[in-house]
Amino acid sequence: MSGTSRRVLVTGLGTFWGGRVAQTLEADPEVEVIVGLDTTEPTVELERTEYVRVDANYSILARIVRAAQIDTIIHTFLVVDPTQMSARAMHEINVIGTMNLFAAASAPASTVRNVVVKSSTIVYGCAASDPVWFKEDTPSSRPARRGVERNLEAVEGYVRDFAQDNPHVNVSMLRFANVIGAELETPLTRALELPLVPSLAGFDPRFQFVHEADVIRSILFVLDHNLAGVFNVAGDGLLPWSEVAQLCGKRTAPLPPIGTSLITGPLAQLGLVDLPEEYLQLLRFGRGVDNSRLKDFGFRYQYNSVQAVEAFIEAVRLRNTIGTGQPTYRYERDVEQFFRHSPAVIRD
Amino acid sequence: MDGGTEEHERLVASVEESTSRSLVPVPVVEPGPEQDEASVDGRRSDVDEWGRSQSMRALARRIYDPIYSKWFRVEWEGLENIPTEGGALLVANHAAAIPSDAPVIMHGIETELGRPVYGLADNFFKRVPVVGTLWSRLGGLPAHPDNAYRLLKEQGQLVLVFPEGSKGPAKPFNERYQLRRFGRGGFVEIAMQAGVPVVPIAVVGAEESMPTLFRLPHLASFIGAPYVPVTANMLALGPLGVATYFPAKFKLRVLEPVTFNVPPDQERYSRSRVMDWSEAIRDRIQNALYDMLRNRRSVWFG
Numbered sequence: 086m087s088g089t090s091r092r093v094l095v096t097g098l099g100t101f102w103g104g105r106v107a108q109t110l111e112a113d114p115e116v117e118v119i120v121g122l123d124t125t126e127p128t129v130e131l132e133r134t135e136y137v138r139v140d141a142n143y144s145i146l147a148r149i150v151r152a153a154q155i156d157t158i159i160h161t162f163l164v165v166d167p168t169q170m171s172a173r174a175m176h177e178i179n180v181i182g183t184m185n186l187f188a189a190a191s192a193p194a195s196t197v198r199n200v201v202v203k204s205s206t207i208v209y210g211c212a213a214s215d216p217v218w219f220k221e222d223t224p225s226s227r228p229a230r231r232g233v234e235r236n237l238e239a240v241e242g243y244v245r246d247f248a249q250d251n252p253h254v255n256v257s258m259l260r261f262a263n264v265i266g267a268e269l270e271t272p273l274t275r276a277l278e279l280p281l282v283p284s285l286a287g288f289d290p291r292f293q294f295v296h297e298a299d300v301i302r303s304i305l306f307v308l309d310h311n312l313a314g315v316f317n318v319a320g321d322g323l324l325p326w327s328e329v330a331q332l333c334g335k336r337t338a339p340l341p342p343i344g345t346s347l348i349t350g351p352l353a354q355l356g357l358v359d360l361p362e363e364y365l366q367l368l369r370f371g372r373g374v375d376n377s378r379l380k381d382f383g384f385r386y387q388y389n390s391v392q393a394v395e396a397f398i399e400a401v402r403l404r405n406t407i408g409t410g411q412p413t414y415r416y417e418r419d420v421e422q423f424f425r426h427s428p429a430v431i432r433d
Numbered sequence: 434m435d436g437g438t439e440e441h442e443r444l445v446a447s448v449e450e451s452t453s454r455s456l457v458p459v460p461v462v463e464p465g466p467e468q469d470e471a472s473v474d475g476r477r478s479d480v481d482e483w484g485r486s487q488s489m490r491a492l493a494r495r496i497y498d499p500i501y502s503k504w505f506r507v508e509w510e511g512l513e514n515i516p517t518e519g520g521a522l523l524v525a526n527h528a529a530a531i532p533s534d535a536p537v538i539m540h541g542i543e544t545e546l547g548r549p550v551y552g553l554a555d556n557f558f559k560r561v562p563v564v565g566t567l568w569s570r571l572g573g574l575p576a577h578p579d580n581a582y583r584l585l586k587e588q589g590q591l592v593l594v595f596p597e598g599s600k601g602p603a604k605p606f607n608e609r610y611q612l613r614r615f616g617r618g619g620f621v622e623i624a625m626q627a628g629v630p631v632v633p634i635a636v637v638g639a640e641e642s643m644p645t646l647f648r649l650p651h652l653a654s655f656i657g658a659p660y661v662p663v664t665a666n667m668l669a670l671g672p673l674g675v676a677t678y679f680p681a682k683f684k685l686r687v688l689e690p691v692t693f694n695v696p697p698d699q700e701r702y703s704r705s706r707v708m709d710w711s712e713a714i715r716d717r718i719q720n721a722l723y724d725m726l727r728n729r730r731s732v733w734f735g
Contacts, residue, residue, distance in 0.1 A: 213556040213565075216579035217483055223579055287562020291484050323482040331477045342562045370559065373482065391475050 092118040092196075094155040096143070096186065097162025098136055099123035101269050102203060105301050106159055107134045120153050122146070123162065126416035133425065136416070143182055147189035150197065157199040159304065160186055163240060165205045165233050166271055167361045172232045179236040180243075187247040190254075197251075201307055202244050202258045206317065206374050208237040209260075211366040218375040221260070221315040231362050248313070255313045259303060262319030262374055265393050266297030267400035272364045278401060282330040283349075283358050283368070286339035290371025291323035296388035296396055306384050317374040321389040326368060332391070333398045342369070484569040490549075493571050494540060501540050504680050505533070505638065508735065511687035512545055515632055520585035521690065522624045523550065523593040525634040526612055526718055527601030530662035533678050534639040538593055539572075541685065551584055552593045553577075557659055578623055585627035586697075596620045596711070599659035606644035606665070610637075610726060612719050618711035621693070625707070628697030630690035633714050635721035638683035641732045682735035686721050 093110055097103035098121030110116045111132050119134040121127065122143065127136055139145060149155070162182060164175050183202075190197040209215070210225035219225075229235045241258065248256035263273050276283055295318055303318045330337045340348050345365055352358040360368070376386075388396060424430055480486045501507055515521065525538060539550040549572065556575035559565040574580045576594065584590045595601055596615035604613065624631045645662040653661040666674030691714060695702060729735060 213559040214575055214577065216577040217574060218579065218583065220579065285562070287564075287566060289566045291480075291482065323484075324476070325478060325480045325484070328476070328478045328480065332475070371484075395475060 090115050090117040091157050091199075092116075092153060092155050093120070093157045093159060094150065094153070095119060095121045095134070095159045095161065096182070097123055097160075098127050098131075098134070099125035100161065101128075101297070102161035102300070103127075103159075104129035104131070105297075106161060106304055107131055109301055109305060110134075118153060118155075120149060120155065122149070128414060128416075130414045131421075135425070136421070143185045143189070146185055147192050150189045150195065151192070154196050156196050157308065158186065158190055158197055158201070159308070160200065160202045161304075163203055163205075163237070165207055165237070167232050167363065168272055168359045175232060176236060180239045183240045183243050187243050191247060191251055198254055199308065199311065200244075200247070200254060200256045201304055202240070202256070203304070204237055204241060204244075204258050204260045205233075206260045206262045206319065206372060207233050207363055208241060209372060209374070210234055211363070211370050211372050213370055215370060215372065218373045219317070220375045221317055221378055233361075233363055255311050257307045257312050258315045259307065259318050260315065260374070261300060262293045262295045262317070262372075264297060264300055265294045265397045266300075267396065269297055272360055274397065276358070276360060276364075277329065277333050277335070277397070279358065280335070281338035282326075282333070282335045283360060284326055284330070284337040284339050285342045285345065285365070285368045287342055288369050289325045289327050290367070290369065291373055292326055292329055292367075292371055292390070293319045293323045293373055294390040294393040295320045295386075296393035299386050299388055299393075302387070303379065303384060306379075306382075310382060312382060314378075316379040317376050318379060319374045319376045319390075320386055320393050321376065322391060323371070323373050324390055324394075326371070329394055332394045333401075480570065483572075483574070485572045486570045489567075489570045490572060494543065497536060497540050498544070501537060501544075504678070505537060505642070505683040506680075506735075507537055507541055507683040507685065509541060509545060509685050509687065512542075514687040514690055515542060515546060515548075515591070516630070516690070517546065517548070518589065520589045520627060520629040521591055522581070522585060522620060522627075522629055522631045523591055523634055524596055524620055524631055524714060524718070525593070525636050526610070526639075526722065527595035527597045528604075528609065528636070528639040529602055529643040529678070530645045530664045530666075531643055531676070532595075532602045532639065533642045534636045535593065535595070537639070537683055538634060538636070538685065542591065548591055550591045550593050553581060554595075555599055555659060557599075557657075560657070578619065581620075581623045582627050585623070585629045594620050596715075603645065603648065603660040603662070605648075606640070606646060609640035609644070610722050612715055612722075615711045615715045618707040621707045621710045621714070622702055625693050625695050625702050626697055626699065630692045631710075631714060632690045633688040633718045633721075635686045635688065635718050635725060636683070637685075637722065637725045637729060638681040638732075638735075641681035642678040642683075681732055684725060684729070684735055686725060688717055688721055 093116055095103045095107045098107055103121060104127055107119050107121050108129055110119050111134060121134045121136050122139045163179050209219045210227060210229060212226040214226045216223060229238050244256060244258050265274060327337055349358060349360055479488050525534060528534060535552050539552055542548060542550045551572050551574060553574050553576040558568045559575055581592055584592050597613040598616055600613040644665045646665055647663050649661040666677055670677055
């Protein structure tokens, strides 16, 4: 990491994203301190990351940044799955959380020098008039109407403002395509695990995926290389939705393309199919993003879209046969505190 | 040998680096430096990342060929004006209620020159179930400047656009062969950015293959279509006429390519220059049409 030690703040430690990033950073000797924030306890085992429980919109953030002399912020706590919570709660986390984060990072005499923000390609929207590939600077075809899209637009606005006001800080924003892999659960992975994969009759759009491992690798890559700017993160290649279903060994169940929400509404109520509006639109028109910008800086993907889907379905098959497998980790505050701070523990 | 060991060391180093970083308990897939993006194994269909399928294109060509050669009896002149390699933007006049000119031009160039042509069209198609998917499998793309640029500049392909847009096919029969406004000259700007020539094509015959008698604007705005025509084919053939063309004789003339002496990849070009070129190209096609119509003895036999 360019020879300097880092003091890192990771938001969303309780999520897949934050937890895995923190775990990877722990292996790096040049990372001196890792502070993780979340409203919920971490779900992965961490050795030296300090977990701080905060409220959803980080009101004590400025104090943490100052007290721990944080120089690097990795902001992963952005919810892009609207089925997880109400629109209001999502707004609180995404928009207000980001606002407070950047308010803290831009406080006078702030030590922050690097910021990495996780965004999503959902911010491009999804419409019939879309280009085949979105580049980082292609505007979306029409104004954002739905919750996640609007949230992300506001978030990206704060990121841009912050980058403009603080030219000495490396600000990078990663827009992830549909993330898929062994662990993460999204509306798309849930749809692909159903006995019949929902689709829209007469539509077979192209989908692009990025594997979980590449997600974590890209965040660290951007950090390692001190990159600034916006980057699409998506595996090579796009495949039609029907083929995604085939790769998963499933048949598709076509929903009527007109008045789709009349069908999906009741299905969601019954807890059978939970496809929010953003994803229904994706099943209609799909979305492709140009991933060449990050590749031009030397990033190499380990998985292309097909391999990512295959890795996902292999993990699903394994899980369906042997259950979740690994013993689930539970965060015990006292145990963690003991290992980190007790004089009885010998550390080297 | 030296190079080989160096390569090996580099590889080992990269593997070590990647394993120290890898957390997710899945086997690491070695990408391999020579991995070809197109030849992804494990694929179940031949749909490429643009959404087109070569097998469906081949099938469509087989089905369409008799219509092209027996029904419309297409004749070309000036085919040598189409570059045999590198990108070029083909620009033609647009007509017939369901435009018959696009498939004629695309199929014609593919059979006569063996080069694929990709048509950019109004995104209305993409919203129609089945039609949108078929259209995309056959190589159709929504008319977005990014799409045109990528095909022309990065892939060096032939791209077909109709600058009149839907105003061309929507015009009534008594205004046939009267070119509409060429949009806002966007096609000139794209060709300038991509640094490719514009090849104008004049098409005679499409207007008579499915003449629009009048339009139903209320129905069009209700279903969100650019226009809903009532055609002579419908009156003559009934329901069959919705999708049946009259066997008008098609004649196409490829005009001299137009090259622009401007540096490519500029963000913006002088508006007056773009509009002047757009108008000049429109004039050339219009004059070629007048010339061809002067020499046409019969609508059906040319």
